[in-house]
Amino acid sequence: MTDQPGFLFTILAFLLVIGPLIFVHELGHYFAGRLCGVKADAFSIGFGREIMGYTDSRGTRWKLGWIPMGGYVKFAGDMNPASVPDPEWLNLPPEERAKTFQAKGVWQRFFIVAAGPITNFLVAIGIFMAFFAAYGQPRTPAVIAAVQEQGPAANAGLRIGDRVTAIEGRQVDTFDEMADIIRFRPNEKLRVDYVRDGRNATAWMTTGVDVERDRFGNEFRKGLIGVMSGQPLIEPVPLHQLPGAAVKQTFHIVRTMIDTLGQIISGRRSVKELGGPIKIAQVSGQQATLGWMNVVMLMALISINLGFINLLPIPMLDGGHLAFYLYEGVVRRPVPEKAMEWAFRSGLAVLLSFMIFVTLNDILSLDAFERLAGLIG
Template identity: 55%
Template sequence: MTDNPGFLLYLFGFVLLIGPLVFVHELGHYAAGRWFGIKAEAFSIGFGREIAGFTDKRGTRWKFGWLPLGGYVKFAGDMNPAGQPTPEWLSLPAAERAQTFQAKPLWQRAIVVAAGPVTNFIVAILILGVFAGIYGEAKIPPVAGSIEAGTPAAAAGLKPGDRFVAIGGRPVDSFEDMMRFTSLRAGMPVRIDYVRDGRAASTDAVIGRLVEKDRFGNESSRGYLGVAGTDEVVRTPVAWWQAPLVGFKRTVSLVKTMIDGLGQLVMGRVPVSELGGPLRIAKISGEMLSLGFEQFVIMAALISINLGFINLLPVPVLDGGHLLFYAVEAVRRKPVEPEVMEWAFRGGMIAILALMLLVTFNDLGAFGVWRNLAGLIG
C-alpha cells in the first residue's frame, strides 16, 4: 500500500515549485540587463501561446505561456538563437542600438547570462541559511552504529563503533559524507580508513547496490555498504549572522555532489534510468507538499540548485553554452563565426530534445506506464 497525493496535488505542487524558480532565474537575467541599460522586450513564464500578461511603462511585455516548463527574457537586439548581430540590428537608430544586448561589452553580456543561474544559487543559499538559523546545524558523527549481516561492510570486517576517517581516499567528516560517497558508486571497490579502539586501520570493500521503495511507491537504486549510523545527532546552534555562510557551504556541498553524480553517470556507475524530468519533478513536488510546507521548501532549494547547475553546463542553448562562446570570444578577441554558432546551437537543441525524450521515458516508467502496458499486452 502506497500513499498517493493525487493528480491535482502533483499539478499544484509542480506549478508552485517551478513557477517561482523560473521567475527568479529569469529575473536574474532581467535585473542584470536593466543594470546595464538593456531593454527587455518580453519576460515570459512558460512557453507557447500567451494566456495572460501586461506591458509595463518601459515597453516590456510580462506574460504567462500555456506550457509551464520554463520561461525566458527577450532582450532587444537578441535577434537570433546564436545571439549574433543581424542586418536588422545594424539598421537600428544609434540610440535604440545602444539599449540592445549585442551593443554591450563582452563582460556585461557574460554577467547578464550568468545572473540567472547565480540567482538560483542565491535563492538556495537563503532557504538553507534560514533553516540553519531556525533549527541549527545537525551532523551525525562518522561512526558505525551497526553492521548489517551479509553486506559489503560485514565482509570487509567492519564493526560497530568504528570511526570512519576516509573512504576511497576522500576524508570523512560526518556520516552523511559516507552516504553521499557510497550512494553514487555501486559496484566500485574502495579502501576504507577507520579508527577502532584508538588504533588506525583500513580495509577494502566493494560497494553493493540497494533497490528501495519509499512510502509513495517510488523505486530507486543506490550504492550501499550496510553500515547504519548511530542515534547520536550533534546539533550546533547557528547565529543569524552565520546562517548565510552555512547556507553557502551547504549549497557548495550539494553542487559538488551533483558534479560527482554527473561524473559517475558518464562512467556508467549511475544508470540513466535514474534521470528524471518534469513529470517526475511534478510527482515528487506533490509528494513533498503532502508531507508539509517545510519539506516542500527544502525541495525547492534543491531544485533551484539543480536549475543553476544544469544551466551552467557548457551546452549550446543553455546559459553555460553562451558563456563558453563568450570565453572563446575573449581569447580570440573576436566573436565566433555565426555559421559555427548556428550549427552548435542546432546540435545543442538536438541534444536537449534527446535528453527530454529520455527523461520523459524514465518519468513514464516511474508512473508505471510501461509496466501497465506490458501487463495489457501480456
C-alpha cells in the first residue's frame, strides 16, 4: 500500500510550486521590457477568463486566469500573448508606437524574451546558494572504498583505492557527481577513467540495473557499478564560492536533463518517463508531505526545467522567438512574414501534440484506465 497525499492537498501543493515559478518567469520578461522602455498591457498568471485583477498606474492589467497552467506578459504592439505583432501597431501615434515591443531593436527584443528563462535559472541558482550556505556541499572524494564482488566495477578491474576522474569524458571531482552520472545510465556501456598509484588508467563496463520503489509507489530504474564511497564528507562553502558552486550545480542538472532526453529519443529509456502537468502535481503533493525543504528543492528542479524547455527553438516558446531574432540580427532582416506564420502554426501543433501525449502518459502512469475498468467490472 502506498502513502499518497489527498487530492486537494496535491492540487494546493502543485499551485504553490508552479505558481511562483510562472510568476518569476513572466516577471523576468516584464522587468526586462520596462528596462527597454516597453509598455506592458497585461500580466497574467493563468489563461482563460479573468478571475480577479487590477490595473496599475502604468496601465498594466495584472490578473489571474482560471486555467493555472501558465502565464504571459502581453506587451504593447502584440496581437496576442505569443508576441505576434498586431498589424495596427504601425498606425499608433509615434509616442505610443515607441513604447511597443515591435518598435525596439532586435537585440532589445532578444533580451526581453531571454529574460524569462534566465530568471528561472537565477531562481534555481539562488536556491542552491541558500542550501549550500546553510548546509554545506557534499565533497566526498571519488575514491572507491569498497567493491562488490562480481559487480560491473570488479569485473572491469577496479579496486579499492582507485580514484575515478571521469565517466564518458565528463570530469568528476566527488563521489556524488560520479554516482549521479551512473544513476541515469542503467544498462549502458561506460568508459571510466581513474587513477591508481599515480597512473592514469581506463576501464570499460556495462552498468547494472536496480529498480527502486519509494513510499509513494514510484519506481525508478537506476544504474550502478557496485562500488561504495568512504565516509561522507560535507564541507562548508565560503561566501565568495557560493555563486560558482550553485551555477555548477545548475549546469550539472541541465546536462543530466539533456542526457535523459537523448536516452528517451534514442529508445534507451521509456517515453513513460516523460511527465506533464499531472505528474508534476503528483510529485508536488508527494514532496510536500516530506517537508518544506523537499518542496523548495523541487521548485529549483522545476525552475530549471521551465528555463530549459522555454529555450528550445520551437515557435510559440521563448526559444523560437530567440531563433527568429538571432536570424534577424545576423542577416539584418526579419524572418519573412509567411514563414513566421507557418512556423507559429507548426509550433502550436507540436506543443499541443506534446501536451496531449504527456497528459495521456501521466494518466496511464496513474493506472487510471485500469481502475476505471475495475469499477465498471
